[in-house]
Amino acid sequence: MNCDTIVLGAGIIGVCTALHLQARGQRVSLVDIKAPGEGTSFGNAGLIERSSVVPYAFPREFWRLLRYGLNRQSDVRYSPRHLPQAVPWLLSYWRHSAPEPLAAAARAMRPLIERCVLEHDALVEQAGLGHLIRADGWIEIFRCPRALQRARQEARARSVYGLHFELLDAAQLRAREPGLSEAVCGGVHWLDPKTVRDPGSLVKGYAALFASRGGQVLEGDARSLQATSPGWQVMTAQGALSAAQAVIALGPESDALLRPLGYRIPLGIKRGYHMHYAAARELRHALCDSRGGYVLAPMDRGIRLTTGIEFAAADAPANEIQLRRAEALARRLFPLGERLDAQPWLGRRPCLPDMLPVMGPAPRHPGLWFNFGHAHHGLTLGPVSGRLLAELITGERPFTDPAPYGAERFA
Known part of the structure; x- marks a missing residue:
């Protein structure tokens, strides 16, 4: 052939x-x-992420590094056995996350991010897959007023990228997502991205x-x-x-x-999990709890919870610790029903430092x-x-x- x-x-x-x-x-x-x-x-969370104009960087604040070092968070977890092997890659990632190289990475990614929705739109139309796409963006939700204030400032700063968003107080957020609990204090609704009901x-x-x-x-x-x-x-x-x-x-x-x-290209792996849940209440938008490091997204199969980052050997067995932590946080904010999958799905994100x-x-x-x-x-x-x-x-x-x-x- x-x-x-x-x-x-x-x-x-x-x-x-x-x-x-x-x-x-x-x-x-x-x-x-x-x-x-x-x-x-x-x-994945099913996001066509037009709003992610700045790459996900390695944290550089001492208090955040200390918090992650304790290995008790839901957004980032590491396998202690794998950590010595991962340290050289993580150090390179940390160096590239300094302000100047991070700004250079954002400039390099901008032409790709700016065209992501347009290029998907063309293929979706040709393939007749419009039923899988929603054009109502996604919402970043917050439990801490101080974190919400920082997010509002960052959103306004990103206006230079031509992004559209709405700043929501607690009442406005619950009007868009009535199932959310009183624990949320507000959010940022990013309007440019689209979401996929079954990636x-x-x-x-x-x-x-x-x-x-x-x-x-x-x-x-x-x-x-x-x-x-x-x-x-x-x-x-x-x-x-x-x-x-x-x-x-x-x-x-x-x-x-x-x-x-x-x-010898330094290809690293960030592992992640998802699980589907029955919908005890309607979820109208994809929701991202930035502090918790997970996304809840309405999918054809149910509500999908997608976790943040796990650093572990690529071929290591699945470990439910991170998923259980994220699920516990999510249940405080939204009434998830029972699990629909027999086992969590484990994926491996290919990353360069x-x-x-x-x-x-x-x-x-x-x-x-x-x-x-x-x-x-x-x-x-x-x-x-x-x-x-x-x-x-x-x-x-x-x-x-x-x-x-x-x-x-x-x-």
Whole structure:
């Protein structure tokens, strides 16, 4: 079998890359060991996050570091056994979270964030998936008046990014979400983002659009990738597949291909969980408890609680400590019903310490391309990242300067 480009990875990044290449006239094959949308893309809060113009940085205040060091919080948890292994990556993350490099990361991410909703809108319309999308934003909720005041100041400061929001007092917040308890003191309603009622189904719908246009969706192990002369080959359930070019879009599994090729890109993993609950009351918007570090989102299956960050070995068994902590906090604010899932879903977010994805050509392997490391914003950035990489592969003028995302920065 032959095609122009093999895309390895059928998550949101890989599927959107395949779609954009296909739209530019390429014959594309999408290869994954799982069905589309069954990996990291399956479990998230369902936010197309137009308002996240500043990346999630490592805390630098001493009091916050001390609080996290005690390892009793719900928003961030670490495995003591894994911590020695994670320290070098965390130190790099901390250095990149200083004011100047963080501002540089925000500038680099801005062109992607600004186009995220527009690029999703185009694919949603083409795929007929409008029933999965809500256009009413999400609400950041607060239990502490001091934290609410800081959030209001930060929201006003972000007006320079063209964002739209409404500041809500306690009464206004409960008018929009009557199920909330008296424990909330107010919130910020971010209006630009959109939300997805079933992220896994969205990815599957995009993949179905790709297949309906003649694209191949094949089962295969990306680790079988090898260079040929010229081009690349991977083994699939249907046989060997060859192409002039290949894209690594495997999210947290990308490192399994990078290291044998000699690349030492510091890809870290932030683990996270979700659980669905019966709706004791209607939840009208996605709610983020910033201090608690979790999101409650209305999904087709029920109310999904998505946790914050867990630093643990990527292949370590699931640990319910963080989910139980977040669930206890959430139940004080909103009347969740019984759990609907037999086990928590565990996902692995692929992250780089400078908070930027890797997108562009492999420095030492002609015809090989990278598109991974989107951290908390894989769902948000899938279509816009797919567009940028497709423009680079086909020689089209890119809509933004791709230099900040190049793999060369880790040489």
